[in-house]
Amino acid sequence: ALAVSLRGVTKAYDNGVMALGPLDLAVRKGEFISLLGPSGCGKSTALRLIAELSAPSSGIVRVARHEGDVLPGHGIGFVFQEPTLMPWASVRENVRLPLRLAGVPKAEARARADEALASVGLADFADAFPRELSGGMKMRVSLARALVTDPDILLMDEPFAALDEITRFRLNNDLLALWRALGKTIIFVTHSVFESVYLSQRVVVMTARPGRIQADIRIETVEP
Ligand code: ADP
């Protein structure tokens, strides 16, 4: 079954910039794919179209949803390069916010936030504030916030690009373990060939703007 399908999708911004496509891309449920391509080729645009944060100029974007999910963007978790945490709120409050906005009662939201924090290795930091955390830890909080609603699809836009190499490698390993444990569909935008090959089962390489697919490479992993 497909999680995401883009058919003949283009995006022209109001200023006339043709940012994307036509792009054809089908992502199966549970797949972990990387989108690799030069700066400005439309990778972020593609993620925003999938998240329904913006509408295509032409073509069709289809996203598989749970029965009954009607709100735009529901069933999708988004992680950006900037963790964008609320500085005045504790780590737990930051993570439970999407649940509170969805009307989940406080106690349940708190329990699920703590569970999400444990899954990213931050069980002991629920009461901390963002300023007390390192860049890698803030990214983990951002990941917990994206996972707390239990989305089927995780969109990640160069999430680890600003981190030092060792922190980045640790996060790569933890993200892989999470993907294996949770079985979510992940679409991961990166500039790093290493990261794309290390993390994903499939590397989709895009051309320069307007981004089209240049190569679609399956990565065969030999299970130990
Ligand atoms: P990438 O993520 O691959 O770096 P983007 O999707 O961010 O590429 O951008 C693709 C192109 O569209 C770039 O030339 C960028 O400047 C342009 N662009 C992105 N967002 C907007 C916008 N809101 N309005 C106008 N142009 C935009």
Ligand code: ADP
């Ligand atoms: P990145 O390189 O990290 O992908 P960008 O510079 O492409 O970041 O985009 C950062 C933000 O600025 C995005 O929200 C994008 O929509 C917006 N943006 C990018 N290019 C333009 C543009 N030419 N005009 C208006 N908004 C833009």
